[in-house]
Amino acid sequence: MTRHASVMVMLAIVSHTALGQASSPAGLSVGFDILKTMPIFYSSGYVLEPSLIYTTKNGLMIDMAVGFANVKKDTLYQNSTYFNQGHYLRLGAGGMILKHPGQFRQFYLLADVVYSDFTERFKVRFRDEGDYYGDAFRTLEQSSRLVALEVQPGYRLPIGNSGFSVNFQARFSYVVTEYDADNFPVYLIPGVGCMGTEKDTSYNNAATVGASIRIVYKLLENNN
Amino acid sequence: MRMRIISVLLSVVFLSYLLTFSGCYRSCFSEDRFVASVHFANHGQYTSVYGWDGEQPGKEIQIYDFSTEVPLTRKQNKTVLIFQSDTRKDTLSIQYELTPKLQSKECGFYLDADHYQVGEPTTFSNVELQSPSSSQITVYIND
Numbered sequence: 177m178t179r180h181a182s183v184m185v186m187l188a189i190v191s192h193t194a195l196g197q198a199s200s201p202a203g204l205s206v207g208f209d210i211l212k213t214m215p216i217f218y219s220s221g222y223v224l225e226p227s228l229i230y231t232t233k234n235g236l237m238i239d240m241a242v243g244f245a246n247v248k249k250d251t252l253y254q255n256s257t258y259f260n261q262g263h264y265l266r267l268g269a270g271g272m273i274l275k276h277p278g279q280f281r282q283f284y285l286l287a288d289v290v291y292s293d294f295t296e297r298f299k300v301r302f303r304d305e306g307d308y309y310g311d312a313f314r315t316l317e318q319s320s321r322l323v324a325l326e327v328q329p330g331y332r333l334p335i336g337n338s339g340f341s342v343n344f345q346a347r348f349s350y351v352v353t354e355y356d357a358d359n360f361p362v363y364l365i366p367g368v369g370c371m372g373t374e375k376d377t378s379y380n381n382a383a384t385v386g387a388s389i390r391i392v393y394k395l396l397e398n399n400n
Numbered sequence: 401m402r403m404r405i406i407s408v409l410l411s412v413v414f415l416s417y418l419l420t421f422s423g424c425y426r427s428c429f430s431e432d433r434f435v436a437s438v439h440f441a442n443h444g445q446y447t448s449v450y451g452w453d454g455e456q457p458g459k460e461i462q463i464y465d466f467s468t469e470v471p472l473t474r475k476q477n478k479t480v481l482i483f484q485s486d487t488r489k490d491t492l493s494i495q496y497e498l499t500p501k502l503q504s505k506e507c508g509f510y511l512d513a514d515h516y517q518v519g520e521p522t523t524f525s526n527v528e529l530q531s532p533s534s535s536q537i538t539v540y541i542n543d
Binding site for chain 1: 432453458509
């Protein structure tokens, strides 16, 4: 009896929210990436990525984001500390995949261009093995301006009629500009992700994959 | 008796492991000693040598034979070696270029040294430099 009642309540909530306009993606929304702010790939610092999403009534999307990165990683290479400071701009367009998405079937696909401008620094300690003169310290620095193309399949999960939603996105990125990696291979491109290097070489891979989770809040409804 | 056999077997396994993998171990260039191997044409000219990196003099190294090894500094691109005995004191400056390079993720960066040459101040007139590897240089003092 209790189980029957709870199913009835859930159906009532779903039917109520499905009718609500707040659960529809159409409108102007602001978003904030929460996965990037978690220190998964770095020891300390921050990556902030606010975004603006506009979705038309028939499901076309424009997605703009700016990002600010200032991160530090202690354990990247054995004798050094890594710093990355920069900013980026992401511009994307796409749309909802299903014509009538409903509340729990809001899948979308975006194609993006990312421009990332950043400086990487390594503070390196060269140990004097015999301890005759003492250790030598050097700071190696490299600035990059890179453009990447991305495809982002995503899923939008509205939180009832609150206007909030959680957007889950996978990201497939390809760096189209030449790397200017004179001193060391590029490790992290803010806004794109960690670029792997081929083993024991200083050549970067051009492709990477990533993920993002955005908390999105709809500011304005789109009734047109 | 059984314990003894087991311990012997374990020792054999351990030694085999060491012999198998010791040859494959790839050392980090950053751990290589950065030294000059100095050879003298004449025996007994100097009794000691020390290096100077421009900040403070290093410890004295005694010279007993026709040759000796002196550390070079990675702090700057020149090391001054001061050779001395009771009656004389001579100076040899070795200049080089240091370039930071990335070896691998496991080893990190190292400072690659090349373009060795005799710099100033140097009181010797006949010095020959040979660099068999980037971290080790052989110096022949023919004065």
